Amino acid sequence: MPQESKKYLSGTLEEILADIRHICGNSSDILINRITVGGISCAVLTCEGMCSAAIMTELIIEPLTAVPAQADSSVLFQYIQNYLLLSLDRPVIRNYADLFRLLYSGFAVLAAEGQNFALAYGVQGYAARSISEPSGEANLFGARDGLTETVRTNMSLLRRRMKTPLLKFELSTAGNLSQTDLCLCYMTDRVPPQMLRQIRKELRAVDLDTVLSSGYLQPFLEKCRGSLFDSVSLSQRPDVLCSKLLEGRVVLLIDGTPFALVIPKLFIENFQTLDDYNHKPYYAAFSRWVKYGAFLIAVLLPALYIAVSMHHPELLNSTLILILTDAEQKAPLSLPTETIFVLLMYEIIREAGLRLPKSVGGAVSIVSGLIIGDAAVSSGLISTPMLTMTAISVIAGFVTPDLNAPITVTRLLFIIAGGLWGLFGIGLLGMIVLYNLCATETFGFPVTAPLAPFYRRAMRDVATRVNFHRMQYGNFTVEEYHEQNS
Template sequence: MDSKYKGTLLEKKLENNLLQLKEVFKDSYDIIYRELRLNYHGKIVNLVLVFNSNLVDAQTINENIIKPIIHFNPVKERTIIKQLHLDILKDVIPINGIAQVRDYDKIINAIFSGNSLMIVNGIDEGLLLNTKEWPERSVEEPDAESVVRGSREGFTESISTNTGLIRRKLKDPALKAQQLQAGSRSKTNINVLYMEDIVNKQLLDEVLSALQDIEIDGVFESGYVEQLLEDHPYSPFPQFQITERPDKVCGNLLEGKIALIIDGAPQVLILPTTFFQLFQSPEDYYERTIYGSLTRWIRYLGFFIATSFPAIYVALISFHQQMLPTDLILDLSKTRAQIPFPPVIEALLMELTIELLREASARLPKTIGQIIGIVGAIVIGDAAVSANLVSPVMVIIVAITALGSYVLPQYSTTFPLRFLRFPMILLAASFGAFGIIITWSWIIVHLCSLSSFGYPYLSPLAPISSELTRDAAIRKPLWGFRKRPQSANKKNYNRW
């Protein structure tokens, strides 16, 4: 939606411009109109400074704008030009970041971004002055991606701070940052970062075109952009990497990936991505290769346990008792003798309880949430066993399943696990092991059909390539990473 002020321009008459601005910012108490007078070669020139008091640095306005204007003496400064123009004011105002503007649409966007507007009587252009200043959260360790060994820096809600954290780690002029806007009303800034000599140019053009074609009135978080750009919106699997770590972004940029930094969001989107990259953590590359490969396989095991463990238990108890040792069958029969529900109802009740506890602990304040999560699970589990509503084995199964989902380094990867677990339990209760095979067959076929901006989601397994044994199934030593992944520009495969 185009702004109704697009195409409206400043006039030479100050009074008309002031009336128009007051109409635009009507009923906005935080818009300040500071009138100034400048004695220029014996002639009084009227000026007006317009800014939003909540988004600017008051000291910058007072010391670097108002004070130099009031004390400006053209004779003392040896200014012999009799007609005041904006270039003279640019020399007077000691601010880094001054631009001339006429369009009201740009003026409105600039003022709500923390800039100040200076308009002068008799001149049909204004000056946009960089006076931005608003409260920002300091750089802290990311909660969702904590590591034992590695950087403790995490992104904040400031797009300039986040871009600076990446620039500080990649001191290369090939790192480019293009800025676009999304949201017809929010005018949210989006920085597109990439390595010019590595990125696939066709991919870059596709991403820039998709961002420019976004039609929505407001963008307030990275999730908006993710949902508007993904190729398969109904897939349970994420098609972007989501990270709060600058080092992870830098590593992906050197592989030819593209990073999207959204103003107001402490997470950065990385594209394209693959299924195997969801299991990779920056710490894998900080430790020796044997430990990095081992922890990655533990995550793959956690993925399988989180999706299939309750379903396997239900299938064994309901259909395939002969596969279990006799002593174990007798012990399980004793624990289930007083349980009034079949195994599938028992599993669904416990899984729903875990999901409720997970959501409650996530939404409550941190101190209370941790208590609810620990005490609630212990109390509810013990009470359910004592009341013969569930068996002790089911409590153990559900607890191990929850642990399996927590070993994944990316929180968004846990959503497909929670989504797939329930249909797998139902199919296991209906068809036994055959139901589990059906579910896993659907998962594999679905993963093979997915793509992330044209790149196969299951790569490098399907289609298979040498990257499978370099950085997917196992992690080679760092000296084995001489070749970039296939998502990089084909002209620059070699790292060094």
């Protein structure tokens, strides 16, 4: 922010307007309208496109023009503050930093001759995306509304679901230039106070120029660098966020992005979805275990296939080994190279599918699936069993989309380790990954809880999913998992 913006408002109205023009460099989006209100010379400032013209006219301009004559500008401001409810959000501006922040947030600002402060009115009318179904986090039975880019709308989505005064919102800003609105949400009766203090401290220490997405702030809240797994989660669903708040977690809403940060995150949550609580317990438990198995398959299947085929074929029966031998005979590349090649091709196709316009996206599936896949197998470049293993692994990875990044990277690493040293290499890398996971914690909460350290009571929602008759008793909060440093 320019130095001058830290100045307080002072001087005549002309001087104030000149300062404003100077600070913003005569930016064309600042609209200054001179108006006489109650016989006093005033100016109404807005930002182009941020305010609704209809709301401005109805709520600001018409009432102001009807103000009777006043003795001076202080009496005028007193009259306006006490007798005119021009808006529900009416902060008082004393310095240029606040003036510009509010102006660019869609407020209208009223400055008067002879006053060293201005009045702001929340009459935001900028174009914003309406509430729609979240793009990710698909659920069969969950709500269809998701967060939007406007932090205040998101606050209302949470408040509508949690009509309790225990739910508290704390607004602040981050980003020296962007002044992005942040909202810290928590339940006052169950949030660990120490964690809350530490989060506030971390957010105050953020010295970025801009905060354009949740990814900008996530590293400041994750204390473990070098960890493969997230200790802070993202969510777009207000129902999920409310369930996290009930467990004593902190939710951070960020203006400009529909993804909220949830602190802390446990590894086991990657396998929990809202649908688990809509199905019967037996099915919910079954689907949980399918997800656990799918994760292991996604990470380990190609590596195990390579390790067993190359280094430990005695683990397979003779019929299977002969089938694999026949299939691999024509393939010119070694098994690990084939597998890495196929996985890299898949990543390229996935990225292409993400970035391409929707109209062209369908062609990607045809080209990749039919042409590349079928042609590669028919020509003998890639063997069918290996392609099958890789495809199963990739599909299994879709079951836990939150773990897509660590699955992709660890899968490749395991393939290299399995190719080089067989099950020995897989064992070594498995221990490294396990230790990496076990060392990951944030604000004293280990991500491996409640498996490590083990909490038997928590297994009712990890190993299985007990019915709500039992769930209603003994609700847990994350504070139980906090590990204090000595």
